[in-house]
Amino acid sequence: MSLARRFLYLQLAVVVLVVVVVSLILFAQARDALVARAEGMTRAVSTTLVDDPFVRDAVRSPDPHAALQPLTDRLLADTELDFVTIMAPDGTRWTHPVAAEVGEQYRGDRSHALAGQTWTSTEHGDLGPSVRTIAPVRDDDGTVVALVATGVLLDAVSEQALGQLPAVLLVGALLLAASSTVAALMARYLGAVTHGWGPEELAQVHALHDAVLNEATEGLLLVDAGQVRVVNARARELLGLPAAEPGAADPTALPVPSLGLPGALEAVLLSGAAVQEQWFVVGERTLIVSTLPARGGPARRGMVVILRDHTEISRLSGQLRTATTLAAGLRAQTHEHANRMHTVVSLLELGRAGEALDFASADMARAHSLSEDLVARLDDPFLAALLVGKTAAAHERGVELVVDVEAGVPRIPIPPADLVTLVGNLVDNAVEAAAANAAAVRPVVEVEIARTDAAGDAGEAVAVTVADTGMGVPEELGRAVWDLGTTTKDAGPEGRGVGLHLVREVVERWGARIEQTNDGGAVFTVTVPLPAAERPRVPGVPA
Incomplete structure (x- = not known):
């Protein structure tokens, strides 16, 4: 498999993973926001009811159900609450969305409310799991005379969260499409510059490149735009350049004027013109220099300079x-x-x-x-x-x-x-x-x-x-x-x-x-x- 294709598959896998994680995080954040909203709403309604004088008077009347049930029905119709239960301190319900549950015992924790606290929690009741807030109703001397519990079912919260899922999925799809497009373009570019080769082939080509350059009996240089891009050990010897340190990479660009070559040879290297077997004296050596264009694909990539030692001849x-x-x-x-x-x-x-x-x-x-x-x-x-x-x-x-x-x-x-x-x-x-x-x-x-x-x-x-x-x-x-x-x-x-x-x-x-x-x-x-x-x-x- 080519390096570009491996890169593409790896990028796509990472992108899909990121999109899934981001989508789950967004969904979880949306659900948490809805739960927090439900908690705030139940707490606000509960604290409002316990301070309402009508509620205080109704819980002391001979028939609290008759006075309070219409109120709770109106609240359920006008708000997003799923239940509003007003009960006696012993938990006997005076109101409930289901008429059959009126007079039955409240299923939930009343201890905090009986202690005088307004308590918000998630509990399981007759209607199912819900986010609820229970608060005490006090008379003038502070005695708890009734309890008010309001709640929103978690099923309703989940439905609202699922209602936002299309938006989350749309964001995830856009993120996936954008990331996949960028990964595909990068893979295409990488495939072009690596000629569709895999990493093993690239490593082999690099090893062969080094072997040919360092074992060649002729000096070889690649000159592009006045810069020496590649120079082998034989060329360094013939031109009197310092040898590369063991293990150190050759410089990617070595300006031709910095090599200290004779003026005529420097002019040939800078001109970029093709020459055949021109003679130059460099130090104590007589060199035969030939240049020809170097091509990488369809475009020209500078020129190759071949140096042959003619001193002994x-x-x-x-x-x-x-x-x-x-x-x-x-x-x-x-x-x-x-x-x-x-x-x-x-x-x-x-x-x-x-x-x-x-x-x-x-x-x-x-x-x-x-x-x-x-x-x-x-x-x-x-x-x-x-x-x-x-x-x-x-x-x-x-x-x-x-x-x-x-x-x-x-x-x-x-x-x-x-x-x-x-x-x-x-x-x-x-x-x-x-x-x-x-x-x-x-x-x-x-x-x-x-x-x-x-x-x-x-x-x-x-x-x-x-x-x-x-x-x-x-x-x-x-x-x-x-x-x-x-x-x-x-x-x-x-x-x-x-x-x-x-x-x-x-x-x-x-x-x-x-x-x-x-x-x-x-x-x-x-x-x-x-x-x-x-x-x-x-x-x-x-x-």
Whole structure:
């Protein structure tokens, strides 16, 4: 049975019970009111008769019945009394509604009246149970010379109470109808919001809901009107939100601006627009965000936000691209070395051993000089090896790669894998741009690594500048040049537009800064702040 139907039946049972109880109470109150009215009426008539001089004189006459019976008959006709009995102190009736009872003994308590009290009670007489009042008639010296009893039969009271029963039942029916209508409307609303499910089904759905949310490997959020209504544990981890306390319920509404998210991601969540696999950097993570409308029944209920962690994939992609670049550099060196060896062999076959020796010595000295110079100036063997390989690869493509390293420059405070990704992608893009510019007389790519000042009070930093003689970055691209899939090259195989996006990820991950300008070609400058421990000590200035 659905929760709504159970609620309806329970409400109807309560309503019927309440209506029955209220009706009985109203009926009882009506009957009590009639009894109280009868008591008041009998008491008033009795006290009036005992003080009437006519009654006093009649009870002392030789034939009290003849004088008093007409009076009592008139009272019975003019009032709602059922009997008026005037009797002698010994209980012998002088008057009675039934003529045969005249002269008979009064059936009732006379003790209170003989003691001089006016007494009201409910007793059983010849006519049946009744509400009656008995009072004493005194002569001038206070002696009780007669008794007056007036009464209303309880059957008459019950009939009057039953006469009010239709009104009581009408009130009860109206109360039942109103309460049933409200209960039915509430049950209908409850059935709509619970989809006609019972409490067991709702409990199961809630348990499944929690299981899916908390065990999902993707982050899930439900955002409605700028408020986060649902957030699972994985989403808290990916967005850097504090974990929910064990046993504590998640807040029903968490404003999106209070989450401390990057501006671009916050704008997407507040816009309510559907997006597909947009990339955002949150802290040290790279997230792929998709949103789609959430519907509860026929109406839209905000949007579902799906978060996927792409950090490790991005790092692996960068490392793979770097490895590919190094392999290409090795292939270029192998190809160039093969050409030189062919030249040396040919000179030897021609009998020109001296010239072959001079050619081989000069080539070895040039290669050895480049390697030793980079290793001596760079305190990073990974970066030095990368630039040596890039020099050979650029030379094979007809591009001259010039590397200028300032003496004594400290090691760049970025892990080798990320540093290779950063510099390798910038150099690759620069070599491709320089080689593709047919107007360039001498395709050149310049790499400069030098110490510089960081922005603000951050102290010193290391700047890596990569410049080429290509066509530069189109101004209309703006900041979109850093987005995944954006490329200035002709449409080619899948994977274009990845390099600068990876560069931006590395820069943001390690708190660096990158700038791009056009100066006869594209110029990219990455500024990496140095840790305080690696900054030189200036005499007179506290560390």
